[in-house]
Amino acid sequence: xxxxxxxxxxxxxxxxxxxxxxxxxxxxxxxxxxxxxxxxxxxxxxxxxxxxxxxxxxxxxxxxxxxxxxxxxxxxxxxxxxxxxxxxxxxxxxxxxxxxxxxxxxxxxxxxxxxxxxxxxxxxxxxxxxxxxxxxxxxxxxxxxxxxxxxxxxxxxxxxxxxxxxxxxxxxxxxxxxxxxxxxxxxxxxxxxxxxxxxxxxxxxxxxxxxxxxxxxxxxxxxxxxxxxxxxxxxxxxxxxxxxxxxxxxxxxxxxxxxxxxxxxxxxxxxxxxxxxxxxxxxxxxxxxxxxxxxxxxxxxxxxxxxxxxx
Amino acid sequence: xxxxxxxxxxxxxxxxxxxxxxxxxxxxxxxxxxxxxxxxxxxxxxxxxxxxxxxxxxxxxxxxxxxxxxxxxxxxxxxxxxxxxxxxxxxxxxxxxxxxxxxxxxxxxxxxxxxxxxxxxxxxxxxxxxxxxxxxxxxxxxxxxxxxxxxxxxxxxxxxxxxxxxxxxxxxxxxxxxxxxxxxxxxxxxxxxxxxxxxxxxxxxxxxxxxxxxxxxxxxxxxxxxxxxxxxxxxxxxxxxxxxxxxxxxxxxxxxxxxxxxxx
Numbered sequence: 001x002x003x004x005x006x007x008x009x010x011x012x013x014x015x016x017x018x019x020x021x022x023x024x025x026x027x028x029x030x031x032x033x034x035x036x037x038x039x040x041x042x043x044x045x046x047x048x049x050x051x052x053x054x055x056x057x058x059x060x061x062x063x064x065x066x067x068x069x070x071x072x073x074x075x076x077x078x079x080x081x082x083x084x085x086x087x088x089x090x091x092x093x094x095x096x097x098x099x100x101x102x103x104x105x106x107x108x109x110x111x112x113x114x115x116x117x118x119x120x121x122x123x124x125x126x127x128x129x130x131x132x133x134x135x136x137x138x139x140x141x142x143x144x145x146x147x148x149x150x151x152x153x154x155x156x157x158x159x160x161x162x163x164x165x166x167x168x169x170x171x172x173x174x175x176x177x178x179x180x181x182x183x184x185x186x187x188x189x190x191x192x193x194x195x196x197x198x199x200x201x202x203x204x205x206x207x208x209x210x211x212x213x214x215x216x217x218x219x220x221x222x223x224x225x226x227x228x229x230x231x232x233x234x235x236x237x238x239x240x241x242x243x244x245x246x247x248x249x250x251x252x253x254x255x256x257x258x259x260x261x262x263x264x265x266x267x268x269x270x271x272x273x274x275x276x277x278x279x280x281x282x283x284x285x286x287x288x289x290x291x292x293x294x295x296x297x298x299x300x301x302x303x304x305x306x307x308x309x310x311x
Numbered sequence: 312x313x314x315x316x317x318x319x320x321x322x323x324x325x326x327x328x329x330x331x332x333x334x335x336x337x338x339x340x341x342x343x344x345x346x347x348x349x350x351x352x353x354x355x356x357x358x359x360x361x362x363x364x365x366x367x368x369x370x371x372x373x374x375x376x377x378x379x380x381x382x383x384x385x386x387x388x389x390x391x392x393x394x395x396x397x398x399x400x401x402x403x404x405x406x407x408x409x410x411x412x413x414x415x416x417x418x419x420x421x422x423x424x425x426x427x428x429x430x431x432x433x434x435x436x437x438x439x440x441x442x443x444x445x446x447x448x449x450x451x452x453x454x455x456x457x458x459x460x461x462x463x464x465x466x467x468x469x470x471x472x473x474x475x476x477x478x479x480x481x482x483x484x485x486x487x488x489x490x491x492x493x494x495x496x497x498x499x500x501x502x503x504x505x506x507x508x509x510x511x512x513x514x515x516x517x518x519x520x521x522x523x524x525x526x527x528x529x530x531x532x533x534x535x536x537x538x539x540x541x542x543x544x545x546x547x548x549x550x551x552x553x554x555x556x557x558x559x560x561x562x563x564x565x566x567x568x569x570x571x572x573x574x575x
Contacts, residue, residue, distance in 0.1 A: 032350070035338060038387040041400050
């Protein structure tokens with residue numbers, strides 16, 4: 001661009017023109033100053049944005065008022081308030097439940113790592129064409145079919161109670177480990193499918209281009225297909241991880257003292273449900289930032305696709 | 312035309328018939344992320360005229376067309392169509408777009424609809440015409456463009472030239488006051504370019520008003536009433552096709568034309 005503007009017969013720039021409002025590109029190289037029409041238009045757009053903001057705020061407040069009024073005026077509100085919103089209970093057990101929640105986070109992190117690795121392996125196995133790998137491919141397909149079909153809670157029971165019952169050498173006995181194994185089994189099936197969709201989403205022309213350069217099948221996969229596939233599936237993967245973070249609470253059924261289990265114990269002891277609310281808030285505190293981040297990535301991915309589609 | 316032309320009426324503005332211009336662009340400016348793509352465009356298109364925009368890639372031809380169709384909002388300047396200011400933010404942009412037909416370089420037909428539904432979608436939904444009337448008109452259009460037997464086919468069954476002719480039929484189906492063609496032959500195989508350009512020539516004969524960006528200098532020379540050469544976001548030179556293409560005055564026009572023509 002620059003060599004053009006230098007060569008173009010433009011009027012000499014009268015330095016940075018004064019009276020500029022925050023116009024993008026207004027600090028032009030060709031002595032451009034915004035016209036009255038533009039300023040009037042921007043004034044109008046600002047006013048409209050302000051009005052839209054006011055409408056949004058007013059609607060939000062109105063809705064909140066209506067919802068709160070409906071809840072508070074409901075016949076059972078007195079009971080609910082006493083059972084779920086007990087400030088003293090909240091303060092007494094918060095530390096305990098938070099401590100249990102730390103176990104949820106640990107289970108989540110470890111499981112996530114295993115799921116990512118195993119899911120990718122499953123996906124790669126399912127997309128390879130090598131004839132020798134046919135039995136592995138079928139096994140992977142069967143695995144995905146079976147474990148996507150079994151409810152996660154059921155899987156937690158089966159692994160948590162069934163595996164130790166086999167009394168095999170070296171099977172773990174810790175309920176935390178068993179619970180994580182169940183989660184990994186369940187989620188790997190999903191994540192494998194997400195990865196596979198990602199691998200298939202890379203345009204075939206990319207594969208041809210890599211082949212034409214003389215890259216081998218595995219080099220093509222490693223250097224061309226996989227990086228693009230992973231980029232494409234980050235938003236749906238995050239989605240699955242948000243769901244995994246919540247599902248660590250299912251391990252409570254095996255007995256380890258994670259957030260839900262701790263809340264349950266305190267709740268049973270005091271006949272008060274406030275501890276459940278504490279646990280719920282803790283889960284939300286972690287999943288909401290993740291959801292926001294996933295949304296942002298999704299938006300960026302969409303924009304990138306538009307850019308690639310061209311104007 | 313009520314608003315006074317306050318923008319860049321100096322050099323470069325079109326002399327005669329300013330009052331009657333169907334499309335009237337004044338002082339148009341557009342930038343993306345701080346990069347100025349159009350600097351100060353003044354351009355008139357009179358009714359029944361065919362105006363060709365030429366220039367290298369990145370010269371701003373496509374952006375200009377996108378600004379006219381309100382696919383992008385302009386930074387500054389005005390675009391009037393038949394006396395209505397399209398760039399007014401108070402205007403209903405969809406209503407304005409309904410008066411303009413656009414054909415893109417990459418056809419952009421709807422792959423899930425057959426040819427007839429592609430052509431009748433806008434008349435039926437945006438203009439609320441009854442299906443029967445819309446289809447009858449669409450069939451006439453398709454017949455005129457030599458596509459009558461393709462009405463029930465899906466776009467993926469058609470050649471590039473056929474797809475682009477369907478796209479033209481789709482743009483015509485709403486009886487637009489103005490047609491915008493954005494390098495409509497650029498994605499076509501050379502032997503298919505002719506069939507699409509023939510259609511454009513036919514539209515000119517029928518008196519439609521067309522503003523088109525093109526690389527087909529031969530076509531521009533015999534079909535365009537006026538040719539505008541864009542470079543670096545400004546119109547460097549405009550005039551009759553004979554003059555701009557045959558006897559260019561601006562050195563950069565000459566440079567561009569010799570670059571384009573030497574590979575023929």
